[in-house]
Amino acid sequence: MDLFDSMRIFVRVVERGSFSAVARELNIGQPAVSKQIRALEQYLGGAVFTRSTRLLALTDQGQGFYRHCQDILGQLDSATRSFASGQEQIAGPLRIAAPVTYGRLCIAPLLGAFLQRHPDVRIDVRLSDHNEDLLKENIDLAIRIGVVKSEGLVAVSLASSTRRVYAAPTYLDRHGLPGKPADLANHNCIAFTLLEHYDRWHFTHGAQGLDVTIKGNVTSNSSEAIREMVLAGLGVSLSPEWLFAADVQQGNVRSVLDDYQTTALPVSAVFSRERRRSARTMAFVDFLREHL
Template sequence: MDLFDSMRIFVRVVERGSFSAVARELNMGQPAISKQVRALEQYLGGAVFARSTRHLALTDQGQRFYNHCQEILSQLEHATRSFASGQEQIAGPLRIAAPVSYGRLCIAPLIGAFLQRHPDVQIDLRLNDYNEDLLMENIDLAIRIGVVKSEGLVAVPLGTSTRRVYAAPAYLDRHGQPREPAELAGHNCIAFTLLEHYDRWHFTHRGEALEVAIKGNVTSNNSEAIREMVLGGLGISLSPQWLFAADFEQGGVCSLLDEYQTTALPVSAVFSRERRRSARTMAFIDFLRENV
């Protein structure tokens, strides 16, 4: 077994959510993918997936191993890029695309520090919640949250976006606090519609995968709109920690069901396979890996 190859396959299975999708992506048979994961589990001495009939979820140990794999593979990619980049000058225009809320809250605050390090770069930051065509829009680099499915893109892992269940104290005073995921079915849940299967929330508890069909009287395709509605006491949301971090610290929202693990979404820097990777693009990716 090649450990690095098995780690790469394992990471892709986590990100794609199925063995068959990764088999198609890598032009391999599904039994070969399953065999690689089983060999990895045998090597580790434990299961990385809590398999169920409807959803493939990580065990607690599998989640920790996945986080380590992302870091190790990112470092390997970084070392390879650093060797290949040579002494190319880091200068010129850099067009970056990012989701609106994540770009405003997590990327924009970092731009100044990057430009202090590389003052000859000119950045055009484009915020859009829809995935733009990188070649057609002449975009050097895009930040994507969730699984990157396009085979025409190279995805460099930056980390994961951990999600929690949030509600305002005013909502909980009126409707009570759910004590387990199944009770969410009786609450007004605000769904983020840009995610696949947004009407089903997934949890893991003690190695068991749980799926809850949620319902509510409002949905939105914008994270900050959901934040405002949650703060206003309208309902409960499953949202990234970075979206509610300040509100949570100030007591504006409560984090619910903390003993249940939610599915973290991968955060990636992506670029087109057909576009030349400039030194400034690689420098910004390295900067994000240090600071995101």
Template sequence: MDLFDSMRVFVRVVERGSFSAVARELNIGQPAVSKQVRALERYLGGPVFARSTRQLALTDQGQRFYHHCQEILGQLESATRSFASGQEQIAGPLRIAAPVSYGRLCIAPLIGSFLQRYPEVRIDLRLNDHNEDLLTENIDVAIRIGVLKNDGLVAVPLGSSVRRVYAAPAYLERYGQPRQPAELAGHNCIGFTLLTHYDNWQFSRGEQALEVAIKGNVTSNSSEAIREMVLGGLGLSLSPEWLFAADAAQGRVRSVLDDYQATALPVSAVFSPERRRSARTKAFVDFLREHL
């Protein structure tokens, strides 16, 4: 058994979800594909696929092995290209994690330009508002908004996320527009619970610093949901400019308290120290610093 060939076949079966599809892709018989996977399982000492299910599903060990195979085969491909060209190639799989709204509005639009510059990279963009474990989920680089915890990861600053207080015109017409932060206490304020102090909104004006304990009848851990509720006239939200930029331009929301500055949130790219050596990780982080 050629271990690398078996790993390649295994990865393609997982990605295509079918033994027969991989057989057609490789122009070999399906029994040959099955034989490669069985040989790999004998080598590993256990199953990679759960045979008891109707659909093709990985075992827990198979899932972990799949992620390792992706990384190993990517490194092998990079090493081969590096040997041929005399320098490390920016090629292979790149797994990126980002918050849902920020990933959709700020990261996804840049992917095309990045791939035009580095056409040999294969992007897997994973959007999740909860911080994923980079090692467990085999993430190359994650985009995080807010103050970072000291968790042993390498962090590269990308900039800051400016925030404003937004409301729909219908809400402001019904309840009035706050002129100073203290007036927020009389409004329905929607809190974003993934922030540590989501129920305290902080502002500054010159040398003056203000903190307001907000109240409201709804909170959410999804910025997408908060946007929809604000557009529906439910209340006020302290949100990043990028979340409401298009809505504000089209008059669907208005920013208030513009004479005051809300505390901005840092935006960072984080990755494990081991991934610092990856040329494609470094290239993507440098690309984000250039464009963000």
């Protein structure tokens, strides 16, 4: 048994919550994962997991051992990478999670330039409009839009996402142009449900703040879907500028209520407190801050 290999597999089983998930991740059979854990338990002289048909949980001793493994493997990983040059190399795998549309439009186009600067990094981009569990999914950093409230996460500010109200000319021809936020009460408003208080849109005009409770016959948790519905003339949407930038240039969509400001959303890089931030992770964060 290679003790460090067994410790690495043990840590991944804890983070993924199952032997089969780790077997798929490592492209090995589930019996091989079970064998490593059994060998580790024999070496330790006790069980690290309590097993049942439905639940895989750490024993009390296993919880303490897991924390020690994180520290030991983190130090070993850092020492191995820094041996050659006296400092940690910007190389190796980098797993990134981002919202689908923001990742496609704003993150993916930058990856070529980053990899030219750091050719020894291998990037795995995972796009989802739901917040991934960074530990469970083995993600190094996630891009989040909006206020980060999750406990145990560290957020580094990258940029801000300015928003405007958008509608297609075909919709405005049928329903008229809103001249002030209160006019939205007479319009079909398409809400993005992943934001807190998505049914209230906030505007400012000078020193005056205006909250509008919007209504409409459709909502969505996908900014891609909202874009398509606006393009189809279904209604108006309060959306980030990057979502409709190309459509505005092409004349397929126009912004309205431009005399009123809306609340910009923070764009952050998010890490788990429990994972050590590598040089490649921080290099990517610095690169995003530079380009975003």
